[in-house]
Amino acid sequence: MVKSSLYPTEQLKCWGKAKELRDAYYQNYANAHKKGGLRWAGGAWTFDAVVAGLGDDVYCLTSEPYGASIAFNKELSRECMEAAERAGYARDLCSYMRNYWGSIIIDKYAFGGPFPKPDFIWQDHICCSHSKWYQVVSELEKGIPMYCTDVSVGPYSQMTDAKIRYIVDQLHDGIEWLEKTTGRKYDDEKLIQAVLNDCRTTSLWAEICELNKAVPAPLDEKTMYSLYVLATLQKSSKEIADFYEELRDEVKDRVARGIAAVANERCRVMSDTQPPWSFLKVFRHLEQFGVVSVGSLYTFGLEGIWEEKEDGTWGPAKRRNSWAKSPKTATKRSGHWPSGTFPNRSGSTSIARN
Amino acid sequence: MKQFQSWYENHHQYCKDWKARTGGKIVGYMCTYVPEEILYAAGILPTRVLGSHEPHDVTEPHIFGMYCPFCRDVLAQGLKKRYDYIDGLTISQSCLHIRQAFTSWQMHLPLEWSYYLPMPHHVQSPRAVPFLREELVSFKKSVEEWTGKEITDEALDHAIDVYNTNRRLMRQIYELRKAENPPITGLEAMYMVVSSQFVDKADHNKELERVLQNIDGRLADREVGTRLMIIGSENDDVAFMSMAESVGATFVTDDHCTGSRYFWNEAPQDADRLNALAIRYVERPRCPTKDWPERSRIPHLLSMAKEWGVEGVILIQQKFCDPHELDIPAIKKAFEEIDIPTLFLEFDVTTPVGPFRIRVEAFLEMIRGEDLF
Numbered sequence: 001m002v003k004s005s006l007y008p009t010e011q012l013k014c015w016g017k018a019k020e021l022r023d024a025y026y027q028n029y030a031n032a033h034k035k036g037g038l039r040w041a042g043g044a045w046t047f048d049a050v051v052a053g054l055g056d057d058v059y060c061l062t063s064e065p066y067g068a069s070i071a072f073n074k075e076l077s078r079e080c081m082e083a084a085e086r087a088g089y090a091r092d093l094c095s096y097m098r099n100y101w102g103s104i105i106i107d108k109y110a111f112g113g114p115f116p117k118p119d120f121i122w123q124d125h126i127c128c129s130h131s132k133w134y135q136v137v138s139e140l141e142k143g144i145p146m147y148c149t150d151v152s153v154g155p156y157s158q159m160t161d162a163k164i165r166y167i168v169d170q171l172h173d174g175i176e177w178l179e180k181t182t183g184r185k186y187d188d189e190k191l192i193q194a195v196l197n198d199c200r201t202t203s204l205w206a207e208i209c210e211l212n213k214a215v216p217a218p219l220d221e222k223t224m225y226s227l228y229v230l231a232t233l234q235k236s237s238k239e240i241a242d243f244y245e246e247l248r249d250e251v252k253d254r255v256a257r258g259i260a261a262v263a264n265e266r267c268r269v270m271s272d273t274q275p276p277w278s279f280l281k282v283f284r285h286l287e288q289f290g291v292v293s294v295g296s297l298y299t300f301g302l303e304g305i306w307e308e309k310e311d312g313t314w315g316p317a318k319r320r321n322s323w324a325k326s327p328k329t330a331t332k333r334s335g336h337w338p339s340g341t342f343p344n345r346s347g348s349t350s351i352a353r354n
Numbered sequence: 355m356k357q358f359q360s361w362y363e364n365h366h367q368y369c370k371d372w373k374a375r376t377g378g379k380i381v382g383y384m385c386t387y388v389p390e391e392i393l394y395a396a397g398i399l400p401t402r403v404l405g406s407h408e409p410h411d412v413t414e415p416h417i418f419g420m421y422c423p424f425c426r427d428v429l430a431q432g433l434k435k436r437y438d439y440i441d442g443l444t445i446s447q448s449c450l451h452i453r454q455a456f457t458s459w460q461m462h463l464p465l466e467w468s469y470y471l472p473m474p475h476h477v478q479s480p481r482a483v484p485f486l487r488e489e490l491v492s493f494k495k496s497v498e499e500w501t502g503k504e505i506t507d508e509a510l511d512h513a514i515d516v517y518n519t520n521r522r523l524m525r526q527i528y529e530l531r532k533a534e535n536p537p538i539t540g541l542e543a544m545y546m547v548v549s550s551q552f553v554d555k556a557d558h559n560k561e562l563e564r565v566l567q568n569i570d571g572r573l574a575d576r577e578v579g580t581r582l583m584i585i586g587s588e589n590d591d592v593a594f595m596s597m598a599e600s601v602g603a604t605f606v607t608d609d610h611c612t613g614s615r616y617f618w619n620e621a622p623q624d625a626d627r628l629n630a631l632a633i634r635y636v637e638r639p640r641c642p643t644k645d646w647p648e649r650s651r652i653p654h655l656l657s658m659a660k661e662w663g664v665e666g667v668i669l670i671q672q673k674f675c676d677p678h679e680l681d682i683p684a685i686k687k688a689f690e691e692i693d694i695p696t697l698f699l700e701f702d703v704t705t706p707v708g709p710f711r712i713r714v715e716a717f718l719e720m721i722r723g724e725d726l727f
Contacts, residue, residue: 088683150476
């Protein structure tokens with residue numbers, strides 16, 4: 001066990017604001033009807049910017065972060081998963097789904113009160129069960145209108161105009177569907193602003209991740225989960241894009257001053273795939289041994305937008321600040337992250353020092 | 355009917371003989387959404403890659419244990435070199451598990467040609483056919499580049515005709531299963547359909563025609579028992595089918611990709627051949643991964659059950675098959691609402707025939723309303 005401090009450390013100044021944003025998100029969704037607004041539900045990677053064209057009083061609940069929030073509350077999670085199983089859903093199905101369905105079945109919202117039924121579903125099909133998730137949600141709620149966009153057009157490296165056209169055409173159909181379903185007139189200007197916010201959020205988050213190349217790492221993975229989640233809630237939100245700008249500046253300052261997330265950083269690791277939401281303290285355990293997890297597929301790849309630079313390096317995608325003259329589809333921009341993400345380019349999964 | 359069984363039991367030998375006889379290429383395919391007609395038009399024999407229903411441990415380093423047993427069994431066949439006669443491999447997008455088997459095969463058993471076809475999932479969207487058509491253009495081009503031979507319209511017409519004939523003939527045989535005394539059992543139907551997935555369709559068609567000529571009165575003396583339907587994921591578990599039909603039941607129809615889903619609809623007439631194929635594959639009875647937002651499978655299954663006089667439904671799934679697990683509660687509910695009981699069974703690479711026999715017998719007793727004591 002390594003206890004001695006090698007680097008200075010301090011709390012993130014914007015930590016409180018991140019918590020406020022998250023709380024406001026869940027309350028705004030629950031209280032939307034009180035203000036005459038609408039509620040919608042969809043996955044963390046759905047095209048939330050498209051729904052923004054319906055107005056500023058349309059609030060969403062994204063499913064994976066909500067399922068993860070339930071997982072953090074072990075007793076509620078147990079109740080939810082048991083309820084889903086009683087309803088006939090297999091126990092080996094994704095636990096995000098089972099938590100979410102269970103919350104509907106037992107009618108308990110993880111943030112207090114009964115489960116707030118969405119007015120419509122706006123999902124995308126990113127794996128072979130994402131649309132099926134909401135098919136069940138719609139049935140559990142006795143029929144919520146649902147639209148889902150298929151994005152599974154093949155590897156990003158083989159993108160063609162026809163593949164993009166397939167997705168774009170579905171989204172155009174989706175906008176008509178949104179108008180018909182909600183009875184609202186669609187506002188293109190709001191869509192454009194939301195897309196710009198989306199671009200800002202995702203490239204800022206990639207910039208923040210890139211800052212973690214520094215030694216000592218300014219952020220640890222457990223903290224990153226609490227910060228990255230804001231993009232999974234609503235990446236097209238101006239508040240979240242603005243917050244990431246503030247966060248980026250603070251993390252940059254930490255790097256400049258050599259502020260560590262883990263004061264005794266000796267060994268840097270990264271993790272893969274779904275975080276252990278009900279056991280995130282495992283990262284604190286590692287820290288006792290001087291181990292800092294500097295990132296993961298989730299933290300870097302799911303919300304960061306990256307690109308290959310002209311010099312062959314890989315880094316955060318350039319931010320688009322206006323809609324003027326859309327450049328030809330940037331086929332090299334993606335969430336894909338090669339082995340060069342971290343200082344060690346050898347492809348090994350950990351970098352031990354000292 | 356014996357010929358279908360013989361082909362099924364000698365899958366690899368049939369393919370090797372075909373290759374020796376014709377000198378042609380063979381392509382393994384891992385999902386029935388693959389447009390086999392394009393391969394066939396190029397003179398290639400498409401052969402479905404299936405498992406062998408034997409316990410194995412060769413896939414453990416490559417695929418998680420919680421991936422479905424079918425995809426692991428499929429990869430095991432490659433790792434054990436049982437498909438060493440194939441020249442290429444392809445898959446159309448269906449589920450993540452079988453795709454893992456495909457990519458792992460690509461990595462560990464490189465072939466001259468392999469192709470991932472992004473078959474759309476949103477088949478209920480009007481955008482699916484134009485998208486798939488474009489993908490079929492790319493698929494065809496890739497096959498042409500590999501074989502060094504153009505696939506002509508005439509060759510495509512011929513392939514579509516042979517495949518449509520095969521579908522029509524198997525559909526005719528399925529129609530006959532509506533009879534009070536179905537002339538074939540569910541096990542025989544399984545041999546017939548699964549063998550069609552690797553036998554040259556021209557050969558298969560000849561056998562189907564021969565069977566149809568001699569089918570009147572066939573199995574007239576066999577006790578039909580309870581009329582069952584079997585629904586679920588990939589299933590060529592002939593041991594299970596045989597067992598269930600030995601305890602007082604007959605499978606009169608099914609919804610499997612190794613059954614009716616494979617051949618139910620034909621490619622329409624269209625001067626644009628690839629468009630015709632796109633329509634055919636988009637409109638076929640759906641795999642659960644593609645059945646959304648509406649549950650189009652349910653009215654199809656209920657109507658099938660009604661037309662075939664089904665008294666009970668066995669719902670099966672390959673263990674850990676998420677898409678089927680996401681459909682089964684809704685299907686079960688739909689059948690129970692029309693008073694058709696269901697029995698759910700989870701399949702693995704091998705099935706526990708003894709315990710399953712007890713469950714099937716109990717299910718049949720319940721349907722027949724038999725008193726136990």
